[in-house]
Amino acid sequence: MLVAVMAIGSASAHAEGNDYVPFPGGKTFLFRVTLTDKQGTPYSITKPLEFLSEKSVQRRQRQGLPVDSTDLPLSPVYLKQIAATPKVEIVCVSKWNNTVLVKVHDMADALPLMEKPFVEKMDHVFTSPDSISPSTRVFYRKELDPYKDGEDEYGRAAVNIDLMNGRELHKMGFRGKGITIAVFDGGFMNVDSIPAFKNVHILGKKDFVAFKSQNICIEGDHGTRVLSTMALDVKGAFVGTAPDADYWLFRTEDNYTEFPAEEDYWAAAAEYADSLGVDIISSSLGYQDFDIHDLDHKYYELDGNHSLISCTSSCLSSKGIIHVNSAGNDGNDTWKKVGFPADARDILAVGAVTRTRMNANFSSVGPSDDGRVKPDVMALGSAAATIGGRGTANSDMGTSFACPITAGMVASLWQSAPDKTAHEVMDAVRRSGDNYETPNNVFGYGIPDFMKAYHILKGQ
Numbered sequence: 198m199l200v201a202v203m204a205i206g207s208a209s210a211h212a213e214g215n216d217y218v219p220f221p222g223g224k225t226f227l228f229r230v231t232l233t234d235k236q237g238t239p240y241s242i243t244k245p246l247e248f249l250s251e252k253s254v255q256r257r258q259r260q261g262l263p264v265d266s267t268d269l270p271l272s273p274v275y276l277k278q279i280a281a282t283p284k285v286e287i288v289c290v291s292k293w294n295n296t297v298l299v300k301v302h303d304m305a306d307a308l309p310l311m312e313k314p315f316v317e318k319m320d321h322v323f324t325s326p327d328s329i330s331p332s333t334r335v336f337y338r339k340e341l342d343p344y345k346d347g348e349d350e351y352g353r354a355a356v357n358i359d360l361m362n363g364r365e366l367h368k369m370g371f372r373g374k375g376i377t378i379a380v381f382d383g384g385f386m387n388v389d390s391i392p393a394f395k396n397v398h399i400l401g402k403k404d405f406v407a408f409k410s411q412n413i414c415i416e417g418d419h420g421t422r423v424l425s426t427m428a429l430d431v432k433g434a435f436v437g438t439a440p441d442a443d444y445w446l447f448r449t450e451d452n453y454t455e456f457p458a459e460e461d462y463w464a465a466a467a468e469y470a471d472s473l474g475v476d477i478i479s480s481s482l483g484y485q486d487f488d489i490h491d492l493d494h495k496y497y498e499l500d501g502n503h504s505l506i507s508c509t510s511s512c513l514s515s516k517g518i519i520h521v522n523s524a525g526n527d528g529n530d531t532w533k534k535v536g537f538p539a540d541a542r543d544i545l546a547v548g549a550v551t552r553t554r555m556n557a558n559f560s561s562v563g564p565s566d567d568g569r570v571k572p573d574v575m576a577l578g579s580a581a582a583t584i585g586g587r588g589t590a591n592s593d594m595g596t597s598f599a600c601p602i603t604a605g606m607v608a609s610l611w612q613s614a615p616d617k618t619a620h621e622v623m624d625a626v627r628r629s630g631d632n633y634e635t636p637n638n639v640f641g642y643g644i645p646d647f648m649k650a651y652h653i654l655k656g657q
Contacts, residue, residue: 198455198482198484198485198486216331217330219327220326220327220329221329221408222302222325224303224325225301225323225325225407226321227299227301227322227323228299228319228322229320229457229458230279230298230299230319231294232272232295232296232316232317233317235271235292235295236274237273237274237275238269238270238271238272238273240269245268248270249264249471249472250472252474253472253473253516256476257516260619262515262517265515267292267512268292269292272315275297278313279299279310283309284302284306285301285306285309285310286300288461289462290465291461291464291505293464294508294509296461298322298458300407320457321492322456322461323456323458324488324489325454326454332410332415332416332452334386334415335586335587336587337586337587337588337589338391338588338589339391341393341435349433350436351364351435351436352432352433353590354437354582356577356581357426357602358436358438358602360550360552360644361576361603361606361644361647362647363609365647366613366647366651367609371610371612371651372439372609372612373439373605373609374441374442374612375612376442376476376608376611377400377442377443377474377476378427379444379447379473379475379477379478380420380423380446380480381447381466381478381482382420382446382447382448382450382481383417383482384410384415384416384418384419384421384448384450384452385413385416385418385424385446385448386415386418386420386421386585386586387414387587388414388421389412389414393429393434394421394429396430397430397440398444399443399446400445402414402447403466404448405463406449406462407451408451410448413446416448417586418586418587420446421584421585422583422584422585422586422591422593422597423479423583423597424446426582427439428442429584437605438601438602438605438608438609447469447470456492457505459482460484460505460506463482463506464505467512467520471516476517476611477521477607478513478519478520479522479605480520480521480538480600481598482523483523483524483536483537484538485527485532494537496534498540498566499534500540500565501538501540501542501565501569502542504540506537506538506541507540507541511538511541511543513544514542514543514620514623515543519545519622519623520541521544521600521601521604521607522538522541522545522600523595523597523599524546524548524549524560524596524599525539525561525596526549526559527559528559528561528562529559534561534562534563535561535563535565535571536561539561539572540566540571544573544623545574545626546571546572546573546574547572547573547574547600548560548572548576548578548599548640549577549578549579549594549595549598550599550640551579552577552580554644559579559594562639570637570638570642572640572641573626573627573641574626574627574641574642574643575599575640575641576602576603577602578594578597578598581598581599603645606645606647610622610626610647610651610654614651614654614655617654621654625654626647626650627641628649628650628653629653630642630644631644631646632644
């Protein structure tokens, strides 16, 4: 689920009216198959370069982190047997969770998998709808209007960075250079076309959803707005919080349905990001309610260890990756609590505040089920400045935007102290919060002061 509550002037991803088409591929079911072990894998943790990239291994070594059994690829013996099962297709896998997502067109076709001795359990995680309203590319403006209120080089985006005292880091030359950020979202409408995005350092794009889009840049513009808060560098109009960082754009959210399979896509993307050597993941996504309510998450699962997505997120810091996630926008709804994976351990779950530093009433609250403070920190989300898929400025509300604003500042901070570990950087961000001495389950540790975090990391 995309966690923006309102977008003023945003671009729609879907065809207008009731222009529905049959679901691609016909009736489809997805099952998450959990394996018992990894017997038969030809790899060894003593030779990590055989299954991890050099950059990924170097990131672990730099932070003193071991390669462990979760890093080993799944057993090819097991995968071969699953792939050979009639009418079963493998969609994606997760080595950290030892799971395989499979696709069938009749639920009965998946039953033979339960007879395999290496299958621990199998969970139904997706049923296709009969039809969908497909995405269409929207028209966009080719130029950003300069910000007319003064001569501020940050333009409209000044409100995003100034709340966290981030401008001084930029003045020192720390704007995220050398840091790689993976952005997980549902679509990046016109990022490949809007001139303002041409100078963004995009290393690549990848679609992890089972039912692939023709182009993730014709899907919704939620990811466009998220990316703009970090990556844009248009002086006098809009400068993000990490304009010198490198970016990967991953589609993990299925905009047409809401099912637990999206957690499998997310996990596959996280492991791919790890293999690429990504430093930070910015994810403005969260899950708890699904189209089939029997699959809904429960409060007791909010411990960072139950849901597949939170288990995956809780692994990231042990791989040397900082995960920044939106807390969720359920503060006014019956759920109220943070979503999944905002409950994960050793991440930065970000809630939303107003421009006057007050809590946004929609921002989800804690604690986690096991009593940990959630959210971790707060940033501007009511309302944040963004650029949408039409190439125009928006005032957007949601923890969706508080998250990337923070992620970009974390990248700039980490550039200033590249010898520090993911844990040390996240700890400094929390300690710099204006509520650090008295954390609670509305503000968490508060709004970070990134110059204070810089001095913490420098031991000053």
